[in-house]
Amino acid sequence: MSTGELAALLAGAGRTVVFTGAGVSTESGLDDFRSPGGIWDRYDPREFTFRRYVEDPEVRRRSWRLRRELHGGDHEPNPAHRAIARLEQAGRSPGVITQNVDGLHADAGSTTVVRLHGTTRRVECIGHDPPGGRPDGCGFSAPTSWAMERIEDGDEDPACPDCGGIVKSATISFGQQLDPAVLARARRMCEEADCLLAVGSSLQVRPAAGLPRLAVDAGADLAIVNAEPTPLDGLATVTVHGLAGEVLPAAVDTALGD
Ligand code: NAD
Numbered sequence: 264m265s266t267g268e269l270a271a272l273l274a275g276a277g278r279t280v281v282f283t284g285a286g287v288s289t290e291s292g293l294d295d296f297r298s299p300g301g302i303w304d305r306y307d308p309r310e311f312t313f314r315r316y317v318e319d320p321e322v323r324r325r326s327w328r329l330r331r332e333l334h335g336g337d338h339e340p341n342p343a344h345r346a347i348a349r350l351e352q353a354g355r356s357p358g359v360i361t362q363n364v365d366g367l368h369a370d371a372g373s374t375t376v377v378r379l380h381g382t383t384r385r386v387e388c389i390g391h392d393p394p395g396g397r398p399d400g401c402g403f404s405a406p407t408s409w410a411m412e413r414i415e416d417g418d419e420d421p422a423c424p425d426c427g428g429i430v431k432s433a434t435i436s437f438g439q440q441l442d443p444a445v446l447a448r449a450r451r452m453c454e455e456a457d458c459l460l461a462v463g464s465s466l467q468v469r470p471a472a473g474l475p476r477l478a479v480d481a482g483a484d485l486a487i488v489n490a491e492p493t494p495l496d497g498l499a500t501v502t503v504h505g506l507a508g509e510v511l512p513a514a515v516d517t518a519l520g521d
Pocket of ligand 1: 283284285286287288289290293294295296362363364365366380462463464465466467468488489490491505506507508
C-alpha cells in the first residue's frame, strides 16, 4: 500500500496513538534486535534475564559492557521521530507508546512518551535479592553516567551507594515484569485511539505486541509502517513496507497539509 493511503488515514483520524519499536531508531544508528546483523547476532538473549542478572556478577559485568556498546555513542533523532512529534504538536496525537529505551522520542520533541521498557538514560537500585521479576530497591536512581563513570574507574559492577544493593539500568529485562501502571496507561491510550500507528516493530514481543490488537478490538484503525511484513499486517487498514524515516515525514506532512 502507499504512503498516500497512510496520509489519508492519518488526516481522517482525530487521535492517532503511535506505537514504536526498535526499527524507528535504526536510521539514527541504533541496531534493532532481530534484523540480520542486529544485537542478537552478537549477544545471546538467554544470558540477560532479570534472574541471571541478580544471581551472577559476571552477567552484570557483561550487561554493563553491552550497555556501553549500545548507548555509548551520540545518537540523534531521525526524521521519523520528528514526524511523530509533529503529529502530537499539531494536536492530532495524544502521544507515543514506545518499546524503545533510547530516549530519542523526547529528544525529537514528543512530550507524552509512555516507555514500556524503561530508559537506558537512568540506572536504579533493584535491591539485594529482588523477588520474582520485580525490582525491590531502596529508591536510589541516577543518570546512567553515574554507573559509566564508576565502570571507567574499574568498578565493573557498581553497587548502590545508599544500601549496597544491585544497580541495574532502568530498563525491563527478559523475565522482568512490565510496570503495571505504565502498561495500564498504554492500554487506556489504545482503547481511546481512532488510529493506532505502529512503526518499526516486528510486533512479536508480548505483551507489548498485544496493544495494536487491543486498539483494533476497541474500534481503531491500525496502520503499520515497517521494513518487512509483520504478523499483524492482515489486521491493518493500511500497511506500508518501507523505511520509517522516509515514509512517516511524507505521510505526516500530507496529513497535516504542510
Ligand atoms: P524488533 O527488532 O523485533 O523489530 C524491529 C522491526 O523494525 C523489524 O521488523 C525491522 O524490519 C523493522 N525496521 C528496522 N529498521 C527499520 C526502518 N528504518 N524503518 C522501518 N522498519 C524498520 O524490535 P521491537 O519490535 O521493538 O522489539 C524488540 C525489543 O527491542 C523491544 O523490546 C525494545 O525494547 C528493544 N530494543 C530497543 C532499541 C532502542 O531503544 N533503540 C534497540 C534495540 C532493541
